[in-house]
Amino acid sequence: MAGLGEFALIRQFFAAAACAAPASGVARGIGDDCALLQLPPGEQLAVSTDTQVAGVHFPERHDPSLLAQRVLAAAASDLAAMGAAPLGFTLALTLPAADPVWLEGFARGLDVMARACGLALIGGDTTRGPLNINVTVFGRLPAGQALLRAGARPGDLLCIGGATGEAAAALPLVLGERGAHGAADAQLLARYWTPQPQLALGQTLRGLASAALDVSDGLLADCGHIAEASGVRLLIEAALVPLSPALRAAAGERRALQLALSGGDDYVLAFTLPPAALPALVASGHDFHVIGHAEAGSGVRLVDGAGRDITPAAGGYQHFGGGDEQA
C-alpha cells in the first residue's frame, strides 16, 4: 500500500479525538515534534503511562471501539486516583497492519471515551508491530493536593467508590467461553470494556481522603499498596464488600466475593477517610461504600462477621505470574 496514504488515514481517524476536548492547558497539540502544555501558577501536572497488549490484557479478537474505550479509561483512572482534573493524553499505537476497519472503530471508541473523560489527544506515535497500545495521560491539580497512597492513619475508614468484581466476572464472556444472555451479562461486559474512571470522585476527595488509589490489580492487592505506603494495616469486613446483583447472578455468592476481592480491572477508587471527613463526602452526593478501617500494623486482613481472619492466601490479577509494575 502507498505509505503516506495510510498515515493520512490514521491522521484523519484520530483528528476527531484530537478535537474532542480542546482543554485549557494544551498550548499546542498534535503536529510538531512535541506537544506543549502550560498550567497556571501553583498547579501541578499529573502523569501516568499505561500499556495494554493483545493476548495479555485483551483478547486478540475484540471490538476495536470497545478496546479503545477500555485502554483510555484504564489510563485515566490513574488521574482519578490522584485527584487530578483531566487534561490530555498521548497515544502510542503499535499495529500489525493499517486496517481501515479496525482504525475507524478504534478512533471512534477513543473519541467516545476522550469526550466522556474530558481528555484531549495531544500527541502520538504509530508504528508497525504486534498490537500494543500505550496511553500516557495528563491531569492537573493544585500543588500539594494530590491524593497519595501514603497518608492513611489508624482509625481512618476504608472506602471504595463502587462495587468490584464485575470486570473479572465478565472474563468468560470476553474470552467467548460462554455466550452473553440478558441484562446482567451486558452489565458485566460493559464494566469490562467501558469502565468509567471516577474522575469527579477523585477531585472531590482532595482535602478529604488521607490516601487513595484506583483498584486495577484486585481490591486486596491494591489495599495492600495503601497499607504498605502508609504503614498501617487495613482491615476489610467481608460483609461490607458490595456485591452487585449482576456479579451474584453470574458467579454465585461465594465466587462473587472472591472476584470482588481479587478480580482486578475494576477501575474504582479505594481510599481512606478520616471519620471527620465523612459528612462532607456524604454531602457531595457521590456513591461510595465503607468496607473497613485502618489500624496499627501492616498488610491487609479480611474478617468475617465474628471478626475472624478469613484473608485468602493469593493476591490479585498479575502478569508474568506477577503483576504490572506501574508508577
Added chain:
Amino acid sequence: MAGLGEFALIRQFFAAAACAAPASGVARGIGDDCALLQLPPGEQLAVSTDTQVAGVHFPERHDPSLLAQRVLAAAASDLAAMGAAPLGFTLALTLPAADPVWLEGFARGLDVMARACGLALIGGDTTRGPLNINVTVFGRLPAGQALLRAGARPGDLLCIGGATGEAAAALPLVLGERGAHGAADAQLLARYWTPQPQLALGQTLRGLASAALDVSDGLLADCGHIAEASGVRLLIEAALVPLSPALRAAAGERRALQLALSGGDDYVLAFTLPPAALPALVASGHDFHVIGHAEAGSGVRLVDGAGRDITPAAGGYQHFGGGDEQA
C-alpha cells in the same frame, strides 16, 4: 516464577536511572498512581512519545544496553527539536520475559543516556508481550519560545546540526550483513546505537532559528516537513551536504550522499536561520552546517553546483512502506 520477586528486580534495575537526574520540576517521581511535575510560572512543558519495536526499529538480537541508549536518545531528540530543556521521561516496557541479564543491560544503558541527557525516570509500566519500548519525554521551556516547524521565511538559511547518513550506513553492520572493522565502522555503529540528542544546540536556537525539527526520517523527508509547515520551498545544495569520512569509507561517494539525504535515524537538528541570526549562532560555538536556503514555493529541491535540479524521487526511511506518524 514468583511474581513479586521479578518486579522487585525490575524496580531495583531501574532505581539507578530514576535517581540519575533528580531534575527540578519533578515534584514526585516513581511510586504512586501518577508522577507530579511542576514548572515555574511562564514555562511550558514539552511532551513527545516514541515507540520502538523489535524487528522493526532494531534487530531481535541486540545489546540491551545500546538499545536503551538508542530508544531514550531518539525520544529526547524531539525535545531538542523544540528547544526544550530536558526534564524527565516515562518508560513503558513490554517484555516477552523478565530476563535478568537483559534487564540489567537495559537499565545500565538507560542510566547512561538519562545522565547524558539530564532526564529523570519519573514513571513507568512493565508488562508482558512482544518486545516493545515506549518512552514519553518531558522538557521545559519559556512560554512562546518553542522551535516550531512553521516559521521558515524565504531568504532564511537552511542548516543542520551535524552530518547525516552514518546511522543508515551502519545498518549492514547492525544487521550482521558484514562484520565491523576499524574506527570508521565503530563510528557508524556508535551513531546508530548511541546518537547524542542535540539538546544544547536546540536551546541555543531559541530566539534564533525560525523553524526546526530533528532529522529522523531522512534529511529530505524532514526538510519537507519544515517546507510544508512553513509554506516555503527549501533548496538544498548537494555540494554543501556534509559527508563524514566514515560514511564515505563505508558507502563510497555517490551512495554516501544518498544516505546523507535519505538514510534516517540521524537525530541531528535541521533548522532555518534568518541571515541576521548567523553571527550569534557562530558565536555560540556550536557546530553546524549551512546546506541551503528557503525560497518562495513549496517542497524540497536538491540542486547540483550548476543549480540543476537533482532531487531524487523517493523520500526517507519509512514503516508500513510508510513512515512513523509522530506528533
